[in-house]
Amino acid sequence: xxxxxxxxxxARSLVGSVDAFLFDCDGVIWKGDELIQGVxxxxxxxxKLGKKLVFVTNNSRKSRRQYSKKFKTLGLExxxxxxxxxxxxxxxxxxxxxxxxxxxxxxxxxxxxxDELKLAGFECFGGPEDGxxxxxxxxxxYFDHDxxxxxxxxxxxxxxxxxxxxxxxxxxxxxxxCLFIATNRDPTGHMTSAQEWPGAGTMVAAVSxxxxxxxxxxxxxxxxLMDFLLKSFNLETSRMCMVGDRLxxxxxxxxxxxxxxxxxxxxxxxxxxLQDASNTIHPDLxxxxxxxxxxxxxx
Amino acid sequence: xxxxxxxxxxARSLVGSVDAFLFDCDGVIWKGDELIQGVxxxxxxxxKLGKKLVFVTNNSRKSRRQYSKKFKTLGLExxxxxxxxxxxxxxxxxxxxxxxxxxxxxxxxxxxxxDELKLAGFECFGGPEDGxxxxxxxxxxYFDHDxxxxxxxxxxxxxxxxxxxxxxxxxxxxxxxCLFIATNRDPTGHMTSAQEWPGAGTMVAAVSxxxxxxxxxxxxxxxxLMDFLLKSFNLETSRMCMVGDRLxxxxxxxxxxxxxxxxxxxxxxxxxxLQDASNTIHPDLxxxxxxxxxxxxxx
Numbered sequence: 049x050x051x052x053x054x055x056x057x058x059a060r061s062l063v064g065s066v067d068a069f070l071f072d073c074d075g076v077i078w079k080g081d082e083l084i085q086g087v088x089x090x091x092x093x094x095x096k097l098g099k100k101l102v103f104v105t106n107n108s109r110k111s112r113r114q115y116s117k118k119f120k121t122l123g124l125e126x127x128x129x130x131x132x133x134x135x136x137x138x139x140x141x142x143x144x145x146x147x148x149x150x151x152x153x154x155x156x157x158x159x160x161x162x163d164e165l166k167l168a169g170f171e172c173f174g175g176p177e178d179g180x181x182x183x184x185x186x187x188x189x190y191f192d193h194d195x196x197x198x199x200x201x202x203x204x205x206x207x208x209x210x211x212x213x214x215x216x217x218x219x220x221x222x223x224x225x226c227l228f229i230a231t232n233r234d235p236t237g238h239m240t241s242a243q244e245w246p247g248a249g250t251m252v253a254a255v256s257x258x259x260x261x262x263x264x265x266x267x268x269x270x271x272x273l274m275d276f277l278l279k280s281f282n283l284e285t286s287r288m289c290m291v292g293d294r295l296x297x298x299x300x301x302x303x304x305x306x307x308x309x310x311x312x313x314x315x316x317x318x319x320x321x322l323q324d325a326s327n328t329i330h331p332d333l334x335x336x337x338x339x340x341x342x343x344x345x346x347x
Numbered sequence: 348x349x350x351x352x353x354x355x356x357x358a359r360s361l362v363g364s365v366d367a368f369l370f371d372c373d374g375v376i377w378k379g380d381e382l383i384q385g386v387x388x389x390x391x392x393x394x395k396l397g398k399k400l401v402f403v404t405n406n407s408r409k410s411r412r413q414y415s416k417k418f419k420t421l422g423l424e425x426x427x428x429x430x431x432x433x434x435x436x437x438x439x440x441x442x443x444x445x446x447x448x449x450x451x452x453x454x455x456x457x458x459x460x461x462d463e464l465k466l467a468g469f470e471c472f473g474g475p476e477d478g479x480x481x482x483x484x485x486x487x488x489y490f491d492h493d494x495x496x497x498x499x500x501x502x503x504x505x506x507x508x509x510x511x512x513x514x515x516x517x518x519x520x521x522x523x524x525c526l527f528i529a530t531n532r533d534p535t536g537h538m539t540s541a542q543e544w545p546g547a548g549t550m551v552a553a554v555s556x557x558x559x560x561x562x563x564x565x566x567x568x569x570x571x572l573m574d575f576l577l578k579s580f581n582l583e584t585s586r587m588c589m590v591g592d593r594l595x596x597x598x599x600x601x602x603x604x605x606x607x608x609x610x611x612x613x614x615x616x617x618x619x620x621l622q623d624a625s626n627t628i629h630p631d632l633x634x635x636x637x638x639x640x641x642x643x644x645x646x
Binding site: 080081082183185186187188189190191205206207208209210213214217218233235236239240241242243245246247249250251252253254255256257258260 | 379380381482484485486487488489490504505506507508509512513516517534535538539540541542544545546548549550551552553554555556557559
């Protein structure tokens, strides 16, 4: 398949050679809470052509259930089973690694992570609640922590603070064998439609710096999510296409796992960035937005 | 001079070969608000021997004036002119680089940075005040920022939050030529006597990840502080000894700038860490605490 701009021929060849499309959400399906133009028609056409659709997002703020509701609000019928979030991936990572239900999970992140952990049967705390807590950096203050915490999960957290940074650090540093899990390391994301905001990567960078240790990443571009996805569906990665707006997560994830890759320019990555000499990540194909797939296939 | 444990001979040779001692504070002079044993006697003896004493701290939470008060509270007579903080270094960096007084400075940090910037004549905002501000990550929310901000200074900040992370990111990313200055990159520090806490490095890591840019570091181990210090005093680095408890800031700073180096084990670094095969930073000499200098010189 030719590398480069998506043409009518390339679109037909792509659709003919894959059984499943994996879509990133933010910057591909929507921006903040606004649907990107042409998405409903694209998904409808691909479903008609018998393609399996999977939605893979690094955004850990919501659970799969909450994402399914968001799709519905935007007029799209997508089931929970078709959605893979990095919050769900964190819970599945613990499950597949036989994390003891006797141990607790400390969460630097939002409700999506807490919800998925609870659904998977794990006891967890932290999250938005600890965003209200303050630190007293005074002479004889001693900050205690729960010794039964066996994993810290760090994701995007608009309630991030010094309290959580220290709580997470103490668990990772002082509880023997405590896991340090990052939902993802995206530096930024379109948390609102108008602007980019600091992503989970910023919280992960802060905690990682504090404990001087690298986390286990479960979201894109880590292959953990794909391994889990392949276990859930009967699919071959060579017959999948990853569609995303980020080179360092989506496209790298697709390449790391052996998928075909399609970059859309409706999100974070711009054409000059893609074509810049310093860029080392090249998708198989690129186009302005997923809408082009429909337009080109109908030519 | 022999590399290794400080002996009576090595102590005499060291004191004979230097005119000035540069002391790190946290982990060398005090831990949190507790004076480390033997410090008054050590400083007194070195002053008697005619040595110049300089106190160089990466901790940006206080201004030089506030540090001078802290020394007094602990029973030590140290003038403002003998103190070099990373907050003061940030202000001096802007001054020496002719930062326009028409422009503003946004501060991710505490009062020490705001105070030093104001003393140097710069208009600044942010700091603890912005620690009370919240973000609304809602659909049509647009986060505005001051286009006249020409520098962002990031230091240790117990009031760090998502608001400041985004404010700093917008200034650095969108204001043409906006400087990104880090007081220092220490991953941790003894903010209280009982425990280590996340250091300025964690805030710097978060902002640096968000903007995908490296900061200008003005504190240790950057040589900026030393260049400024040499301009202020008539000293030669080959006749100085840097005394510190951290390999990656204090000892590296001393080595980067051509000083003799003495590691004390009264703070962050342990003997096994110093002697670990993975450690690449080796001080000229090491000992338990500064008190040993007095004990050995009086043998």
